Amino acid sequence: MTPILFAMPGNERQAAALAACLPGQPGDAEIRHFPDGESYVRLLSRVARCDVMVVCSLNDPDTKLVPLLWLAAALTEGGAARVGLVAPYLAYMRQDAIFRDGEIVSAHYFAALLGRTFDWLVTIDPHLHRIHNVGEIFPQPAVVVHAAAAVASWIRATVPQPLLVGPDEESRQWVDEIARLCGADSVVLAKQRLGDRAVTVKAPDLPAPDGRTPVLVDDVVSTARTMVASCRLLRQYGYRAPVCVGIHALFAGTAYAELKAIAAGVATCDTIAHPSNCIAVAQQLAAGIRQALQELPCSGDRS
Incomplete structure (x- = not known):
């Protein structure tokens, strides 16, 4: 039936x-x-x-x-x-x-x-x-x-010379797979969470920019503190403004506006209805x- x-x-x-x-x-x-x-x-x-x-x-x-x-x-x-x-x-x-x-x-x-x-x-x-x-x-x-295949397809069609960046070790499972599907390199940053809305991010093994566009990928974007801190760190290392990709667009409070102000673009999967939805799953x-x-x-x- x-x-x-x-x-x-x-x-x-x-x-x-x-x-x-x-x-x-x-x-x-x-x-x-x-x-x-x-x-x-x-x-x-x-x-x-x-x-x-x-x-x-x-x-x-x-x-x-x-x-x-x-x-x-x-x-x-x-x-x-x-x-x-x-x-x-x-x-x-x-x-x-x-x-x-x-x-x-x-x-x-x-x-x-x-x-x-x-x-x-x-x-x-x-x-x-x-x-x-x-x-x-x-x-x-x-x-x-x-969502890895859908995200990788969007990145291939949208971002020239991407370097996939995970903001913390928990993101590695998504970032490495998406990078493989894109045929791109990947790197994972080191995050320390200080509270619900406070984090620090370090880059122990960040490669030289070499004209690549960093693509920050995480599964959940809620307060966006991790993404914002990662964007600032990448700019300090000489990278152009990153493209930020999230699978689930929670975006609490003013998080979306704050991330848009510092990133080259923000894209999410349509698992949660949101203006940033670009990737259909x-x-x-x-x-x-x-x-x-x-x-x-x-x-x-x-x-």
Whole structure:
């Protein structure tokens, strides 16, 4: 039976791009808030015995989570065979270790909560460092797809003589692969985080510019403190203004304006709707969805 695709509010553009890559039909639901702020969800499409997927990029997760869970519950009560979550951006993955007494590893709890609700998950480049794969923490089948090929294609078409630069060691996994696909060199800077909005960046092995354009690549751009500090460091070493590329465009507060003021350009993947979106990843997500639907059993098991 043809899958049905629902878009949570704010995810309509991503859902439309996926629908163009997949067989399926759009689903309809009323999702709004009561005057007191509580969430209201009403299922308007018939979903009995159908495969259903919900597209919801989980930036601003504390606001989005309750209506997402209510929609999933309505789909299950409506008789859907399987309910999957397509989360181009998966939140809370950066909180993957305990640094001070009294903290929790939020990544484990967030993934477990979603796993109790959805039969499968497809996401793109989650920020995993100490956790090696989403399957370690998500109790249902999960497919992770990658933006490297799409990012590399954009860089090849847009940036002459690129030098791929990772702002910190955590970015190496993305930077080295993108550089390989571009046929370019890469280097990784050394970052020390001093707080939520304060970092220092050093360049232990930065090569000579040689006319190359530095392309800073990171998976998540939130406060942009790391990107801004890296831009300034590269300029101190004689490089032209860098092009900054992010996979997930969180951009808290004035971060986007501050980065635009110092960079030659800012480009992001369209995992989170943002004016900086230049790199489409619908084809990658669609491939992950096809894999999930082909490999999973006929019905979910949330036990």
